[in-house]
Amino acid sequence: MKLKSKLFLTVACMAIAFSLIAQSQNKDAKGDDDKAKSKTKPKPKPIPVYLGKSDKDGGLIPYRQFNELLAQGLSSKDSAGKVFKVTSFMLNYGERNLYEDSVGNPLIITDYMAEMCDGDTLTTFLKKNITERSKPGDTVYFEQIFVKAPEGYAAHGKTMKFVLTK
Numbered sequence: 001m002k003l004k005s006k007l008f009l010t011v012a013c014m015a016i017a018f019s020l021i022a023q024s025q026n027k028d029a030k031g032d033d034d035k036a037k038s039k040t041k042p043k044p045k046p047i048p049v050y051l052g053k054s055d056k057d058g059g060l061i062p063y064r065q066f067n068e069l070l071a072q073g074l075s076s077k078d079s080a081g082k083v084f085k086v087t088s089f090m091l092n093y094g095e096r097n098l099y100e101d102s103v104g105n106p107l108i109i110t111d112y113m114a115e116m117c118d119g120d121t122l123t124t125f126l127k128k129n130i131t132e133r134s135k136p137g138d139t140v141y142f143e144q145i146f147v148k149a150p151e152g153y154a155a156h157g158k159t160m161k162f163v164l165t166k
Helices: 002-038 063-072 124-133
Strands: 049-051 059-062 074-077 083-100 106-118 139-148 154-156 160-165
Touching: 049 063, 049 139, 049 160, 059 063, 063 124, 063 160, 074 139, 083 124
Parallel strands: 059 160
Antiparallel strands: 049 074, 074 083, 083 106, 083 139, 139 154, 139 160
């Protein structure tokens, strides 16, 4: 019995030692990979995008001001002042609504709508529909924004999130 327990402990210790050696060798190999990755080019930062002709790029915004700026479309310029043209974006609109369940209890539920838009503005139908329905508590996301520089190259625009207030 003692021989079996000594043999088991010896095998267990050897297994632990081998796994520690293997882990230390993996860390050394990963260190070389990290050095190689640090030499690669950093990812370009997204170009700032704004709502309308303002400097609003997210946060809380009164719903009436949001409607006015949304009618102007999206604009984009970098920190040096170079103007970019917005070519497309994804609009995600979260409309907060009040419903009733089967026994009459009130439920606040958010209805989501998503639309891919070409250019820097919404379609006429969507622009009118959102301005009629917007109210405090709604949330609007502008994602997958693509911009084009005057030189002709394309870039990603920075995502925006607005929460509508009174």
